[in-house]
Amino acid sequence: METETEIGSSGKQLLFAKGSKVEVSSDEDGFRGSWYVAAVVDHGPSSTPNPRKRKQSGGDHDRPYLVEYETLEADGGRPLSEWVSASVVRPSQPLPSSDEKPRFEINDVVDGFYCDGWWTGVVTRVDKDSNVVVLFPGPSSAHEIKFAPANLRVHLDWVNGNWIRPQQQQEIIQPKGGASSQKRKRGRPPKVRVERPIGLVEDSQDTHTEETYEVLKDQPQLMLHKRMDAPSTMDDSKNSISKTVMQCAVASDGKDGNAIQSPAIASTDNGNAMLSSATASTDNDVSQKNRNLPFVKHSLIWETLESMEIFQKMPQQPHFRPLEEYKEDIREGLAIGYMVTFTNVVERISQLQFSSPTNTIISTLETISDLKNNGFDVDFISGRLKELLSKKEMEGPLLEELKGVEMQIMERSLENNKIDEEIHEIHSKMEELEEKLALASSRAKTKHCEVDALKSKIEIIVRDIQNAKHDFERLLTAPWASGRRRRQQKRENDQ
Structure with a gap:
């Protein structure tokens, strides 16, 4: 161009x-x-x-x-x-032709339009709707953002007046001394607002909207950075520029990253790009870091990872010896994947709930076992997870016991209902009997009164009989007298 x-x-x-x-x-x-x-x-x-x-x-x-x-x-x-x-x-950067639809694949290095500018990241996955998820590692954690294809472009480097696309995936790193900052100076882009999920744009060209991406994890405080020497550092006599080139893909879901090719130096001579083997650093710090590792730490992404907060709180010195079974060219990439996996595991554990499925904890324990095999100090994490799992496993038997007790309560309640019905029936019968008892008592009382009256009458009759008997005996023994005398005595007796 x-x-x-x-x-x-x-x-x-x-x-x-x-x-x-x-x-x-x-x-x-x-x-x-x-x-x-x-x-x-x-x-x-x-x-x-x-x-x-x-x-x-x-x-x-x-x-x-x-x-x-x-x-x-x-x-x-x-x-x-x-x-x-x-x-x-x-x-x-030149725009693709109108009939050329961009296609992005996993591990592609792309530029995503985000916060009013173009940022460089690595494609980690493409969903069924062709939306592209791009990984942006920051100083404290890695972040993923989902973009519509219209808001992505192929990553190109401007070298000696020509646009050059690296043959391999380019390493994206945070330059040494870079730090996250929330300060925004002189009109720098404001914090992004994600008001709704991805809005696809058919042909964005130079227009981009805030709705054309979706933050899948926390919004990055500091985006991925590409280390490039400024043109002023070029050797004018040779017209050359050096940069680190590699194929890099770090998985964000706790799995290993894809193959990472060993670093190489991309140099140009009169505008023609060529690759040459990278020379190992002789710096004492780098030698110390690479000691006893099955690969050489060429990637400066190590500096970003090791400066993350989680590795400051829980320092790690993994040996990565199991990676000796893999080709040397991809060992470093797999190791970077394990580092990212460690951060994801810790974050996943911090988000566990008592309602989380048991399989989630078991799967995390298996991942931790793999990390331990590579030399990560995860005994404390593993112990904590096992304690959580033991508490979680108590839930099953307790839930079964709870169901049993609830069933017994239901059965007892049914029995109580039946007993309550019987009691009600008995009370009804008792009320009926009490009414009968009262009526019988009343009748009995009446009869008692009648008997008493009859008894009184008997006494009167007995007295009359006695009187009649006395009169009979007196009359029988009385002397004979005239009729007149007898009538007089009768009147006296009647009186």
């Missing part, structure tokens, strides 16, 4: 003419490795104060450019403008 040029004040050609569409990288904490689309507004003299740049070098190629960003805003809502060094500017 040819870039527009312009004659500078010194008579030398400037790389970008006014109005050229370019991309500007950021070296600020929290934004390293990102590229933002802008347009060249003006050229400045070599003495322009404080242009944002990587390293100082002379010549017109270090003359600053005044650029205006398309997606970044300054205070007041105006497009952000600033002076930047030529060393952080490159042409806008």
